Amino acid sequence: MTKTMKVVYDGSVFRPSGPVHLEAGKQYTITVKPLVEDPDVERDPAFDISSLAVTTDIPDLAKEHDHYLYGLPKRRNP
Numbered sequence: 001m002t003k004t005m006k007v008v009y010d011g012s013v014f015r016p017s018g019p020v021h022l023e024a025g026k027q028y029t030i031t032v033k034p035l036v037e038d039p040d041v042e043r044d045p046a047f048d049i050s051s052l053a054v055t056t057d058i059p060d061l062a063k064e065h066d067h068y069l070y071g072l073p074k075r076r077n078p
Contacts, residue, residue, distance in 0.1 A: 006035065 003022070007014040014030070022028065041047055058068065066072045 005020065006017040008017060009015075060074075061068060064074050067074045
């Protein structure tokens, strides 16, 4: 039987964050894995996204991207 549960380590013991349905007095083996791992930013594909930037000389590209990408009419700006 394998169970997964969230626990908090208080510096000396692991405290479950919810009910534990295990037999008292029995020995168990636990595997510890952080719920949130420290991200390795440099391995993230988005880390170097700025290297893909190009100069387009289109001043309204961000606002009118649908026009330039899909040929839709430009928006009317009041």
